[in-house]
Amino acid sequence: xxxxxxxxxxxxxxxxxxxxxxxxxxxxxxxxxxxxxxxxxxxxxxxxxxxxxxxxxxxxxxxxxxxxxxxxxxxxxxxxxxxxxxxxxxxxxxxxxxxxxxxxxxxxxxxxxxxxxxxxxxxxxxxxxxxxxxxxxxxxxxxxxxxxxxxxxxxxxxxxxxxxxxxxxxxxxxxxxxxxxxxxxxxxxxxxxxxxxxxxxxxxxxxxxxxxxxxxxxxxxxxxxxxxxxxxxxxxxxxxxxxxxxxxxxxxxxxxxxxxxxxxxxxxxxxxxxxxxxxxxxxxxxxxxxxxxxxxxxxxxxxxxxxxxxxxxxxxxxxxxxxxxxxxxxxxxxxxxxxxxxxxxxxx
Amino acid sequence: xxxxxxxxxxxxxxxxxxxxxxxxxxxxxxxxxxxxxxxxxxxxxxxxxxxxxxxxxxxxxxxxxxxxxxxxxxxxxxxxxxxxxxxxxxxxxxxxxxxxxxxxxxxxxxxxxxxxxxxxxxxxxxxxxxxxxxxxxxxxxxxxxxxxxxxxxxxxxxxxxxxxxxxxxxxxxxxxxxxxxxxxxxxxxxxxxxxxxxxxxxxxxxxxxxxxxxxxxxxxxxxxxxxxxxxxxxxxxxxxxxxxxxxxxxxxxxxxxxxxxxxxxxxxxxxxxxxxxxxxxxxxxxxxxxxxxxxxxxxxxxxxxxxxxxxxxxxxxxxxxxxxxxxxxxxxxxxxxxxxxxxxxxxx
DNA sequence: GAAAGTCACGAAAACGTTTTCGTGTTAAAA
DNA sequence: TTTTAACACGAAAACGTTTTCGTGACTTTC
Numbered sequence: 054x055x056x057x058x059x060x061x062x063x064x065x066x067x068x069x070x071x072x073x074x075x076x077x078x079x080x081x082x083x084x085x086x087x088x089x090x091x092x093x094x095x096x097x098x099x100x101x102x103x104x105x106x107x108x109x110x111x112x113x114x115x116x117x118x119x120x121x122x123x124x125x126x127x128x129x130x131x132x133x134x135x136x137x138x139x140x141x142x143x144x145x146x147x148x149x150x151x152x153x154x155x156x157x158x159x160x161x162x163x164x165x166x167x168x169x170x171x172x173x174x175x176x177x178x179x180x181x182x183x184x185x186x187x188x189x190x191x192x193x194x195x196x197x198x199x200x201x202x203x204x205x206x207x208x209x210x211x212x213x214x215x216x217x218x219x220x221x222x223x224x225x226x227x228x229x230x231x232x233x234x235x236x237x238x239x240x241x242x243x244x245x246x247x248x249x250x251x252x253x254x255x256x257x258x259x260x261x262x263x264x265x266x267x268x269x270x271x272x273x274x275x276x277x278x279x280x281x282x283x284x285x286x287x288x289x290x291x292x293x294x295x296x297x298x299x300x301x302x303x304x305x306x307x308x309x310x311x312x313x314x315x316x317x318x319x320x321x322x323x324x325x326x327x328x329x330x331x332x333x334x335x336x337x338x339x340x341x342x343x344x345x346x347x348x349x350x351x352x353x354x355x356x357x358x359x360x361x362x363x364x365x366x367x368x369x370x371x372x373x374x375x376x377x378x379x380x381x382x383x384x385x386x387x388x389x390x391x392x393x394x395x396x397x398x399x400x401x
Numbered sequence: 402x403x404x405x406x407x408x409x410x411x412x413x414x415x416x417x418x419x420x421x422x423x424x425x426x427x428x429x430x431x432x433x434x435x436x437x438x439x440x441x442x443x444x445x446x447x448x449x450x451x452x453x454x455x456x457x458x459x460x461x462x463x464x465x466x467x468x469x470x471x472x473x474x475x476x477x478x479x480x481x482x483x484x485x486x487x488x489x490x491x492x493x494x495x496x497x498x499x500x501x502x503x504x505x506x507x508x509x510x511x512x513x514x515x516x517x518x519x520x521x522x523x524x525x526x527x528x529x530x531x532x533x534x535x536x537x538x539x540x541x542x543x544x545x546x547x548x549x550x551x552x553x554x555x556x557x558x559x560x561x562x563x564x565x566x567x568x569x570x571x572x573x574x575x576x577x578x579x580x581x582x583x584x585x586x587x588x589x590x591x592x593x594x595x596x597x598x599x600x601x602x603x604x605x606x607x608x609x610x611x612x613x614x615x616x617x618x619x620x621x622x623x624x625x626x627x628x629x630x631x632x633x634x635x636x637x638x639x640x641x642x643x644x645x646x647x648x649x650x651x652x653x654x655x656x657x658x659x660x661x662x663x664x665x666x667x668x669x670x671x672x673x674x675x676x677x678x679x680x681x682x683x684x685x686x687x688x689x690x691x692x693x694x695x696x697x698x699x700x701x702x703x704x705x706x707x708x709x710x711x712x713x714x715x716x717x718x719x720x721x722x723x724x725x726x727x728x729x730x731x732x733x734x735x736x737x738x739x740x741x742x743x744x745x746x747x748x749x
Numbered sequence: 750g751a752a753a754g755t756c757a758c759g760a761a762a763a764c765g766t767t768t769t770c771g772t773g774t775t776a777a778a779a
Numbered sequence: 780t781t782t783t784a785a786c787a788c789g790a791a792a793a794c795g796t797t798t799t800c801g802t803g804a805c806t807t808t809c
Binding site for chain 4: 750751752753754755756757758759760761762763764765766767768769770771772773774775776777778779
């Protein structure tokens with residue numbers, strides 16, 4: 054159970070000073086070739102690697118970025134992590150993850166833990182509870198302490214930082230346009246409560262697309278789901294609501310859902326009620342998920358390019374970290390990732 | 402852009418020594434109540450938090466655990482992370498993730514990066530390439546340097562460490578038994594190449610269940626998929642192979658697949674060929690995934706309890722980290738997580 | 750009134766690096 | 780021969796903590 058070897062030990066063994074060892078390993082011109090060879094050979098033999106913690110302390114930077122997300126068991130978020138990790142590693146950074154579980158307090162605690170020296174900056178997406186409470190002090194405090202933040206997907210204009218967002222509005226618009234172009238006359242929207250910014254924007258896109266084509270939106274075609282219930286109860290409530298939707302609107306021929314699950318559920322219920330997808334009812338979802346591809350019929354969706362979001366967020370953060378002269382001329386950018394409509398079997 | 406405040410700064414402001422500040426904040430009896438109050442008030446005002454890096458260096462432990470997985474965009478692995486994170490946080494640890502992308506060299510590099518002081522121990526699942534190459538030197542080297550490792554899911558007996566595994570053998574056996582009990586006579590197996598240990602064990606479970614019931618396994622009912630192809634090519638090849646399977650075995654009435662995708666594909670093809678699921682063909686998959694639940698018909702599966710695996714792995718690791726007197730009496734345990742058969746619509 | 754004890758605090762080392770600066774030795778220049 | 784320059788190396792500070800030990804100023808005790 055021998056510990057990792059340190060400069061000090063090498064120095065003692067070779068009867069030179071610590072400074073000499075350090076310099077020899079970094080190939081400093083100050084050190085004679087003889088000594089260099091001796092030291093380097095010894096270091097290689099004992100597999101010396103500098104201690105990251107000591108380096109971090111000395112350099113006051115950890116080369117680690119923290120990522121805080123509401124949950125990881127979610128295709129979108131794990132794909133974002135994947136993107137962050139990709140460019141982080143490429144640029145010599147590690148990634149440390151914190152999960153908020155959609156809880157405000159866990160988000161705060163997690164950020165505080167990491168902000169005390171463990172990382173150089175954050176990539177994060179806010180929890181639903183934070184959005185609801187509209188309490189953003191922890192973000193602002195973190196930033197005044199000189200730790201940059203890049204937010205993605207769920208953002209808010211009250212926090213002034215770099216952001217990477219999906220073009221939710223236009224994505225939704227494109228999807229609903231597609232339904233209209235495909236001949237749908239009566240298009241339902243299944244969405245979340247408005248405090249989740251993305252839900253709101255997608256709803257607006259839906260409305261705009263209808264308006265564009267001179268269709269008057271009907272309140273009874275819009276289903277806003279309260280997500281505060283637990284999962285099982287939620288699913289059941291959701292299912293019966295969707296069923297009601299179909300029953301009370303017999304000529305419904307299109308559904309746009311703001312996520313994958315809602316879309317799949319809509320398809321399932323439509324078919325159970327005897328409607329054929331896509332011939333009687335066409336369905337489009339919003340997501341990057343794996344369900345859409347493997348459903349039968351497979352689901353047409355608005356793709357969010359989650360991985361690309363992660364990559365871009367990491368780029369922004371690392372760029373900021375490595376730009377030394379961050380004088381007061383702070384300028385924050387918001388990058389918009391455009392969406393693609395991936396056509397599959399649930400539309401004509 | 403003011404930096405975080407340090408003990409030194411507080412000391413200077415209050416005109417006391419660093420030691421006094423440190424002790425006052427930790428409520429040492431050495432310090433007078435007056436001074437304590439003064440210091441604590443000041444620290445609170447400026448929101449002092451000790452620097453983690455400095456603490457790590459001093460204590461020679463980071464309270465961070467590293468987790469290395471082949472990929473994160475995978476329900477099973479992200480669920481494991483979720484479990485690790487849960488207990489890690491509960492016990493005061495952070496989690497830092499590394500992705501190997503199923504590549505041996507990325508696994509090695511990632512481990513080396515983290516092993517140099519960034520973390521106290523590893524939770525990991527080996528990459529397929531590592532399993533294929535059977536090169537485990539990096540694991541053993543890490544351990545001889547005093548850094549404990551807990552492996553999960555994909556393990557190998559050549560590495561001596563704590564392990565958490567799924568009871569693949571019995572899980573598979575249970576599933577196939579179920580099919581037999583439900584009246585299936587001709588049961589196919591869709592599996593991976595044998596070098597992935599879990600694939601091998603599940604295959605054995607399948608064979609054993611058949612044997613138990615006096616059924617002689619037929620080679621033409623066993624499909625071993627080569628996963629080295631890229632995803633799209635893979636899917637197509639797979640699809641035609643499964644189609645052939647059904648066509649050349651017209652009386653096929655049961656399918657056991659070692660993962661979710663294979664199972665879903667089997668259902669899809671069966672239905673396309675005019676078989677009803679579950680009346681003509683019953684299907685069972687092996688997984689914890691989200692596809693099974695939302696498929697139509699929903700898929701009966703062997704549940705692996707991924708989150709529980711993560712929790713257990715983290716427990717094992719932290720226990721080991723916190724057991725000081727780790728003299729030569731190292732004893733490694735292998736925890737087996739039992740599986741559950743989750744019955745859904747794809748079986749009778 | 751001297752010895753002993755208590756109290757409240759500070760100095761310094763340690764964790765493992767990197768880097769600046771100083772210094773002794775040798776070789777080159779005057 | 781003397782001065783200067785080049786060379787090779789070491790001492791020490793710094794990053795931010797915690798902790799051991801020492802010490803001066805009082806207070807108590809006999």
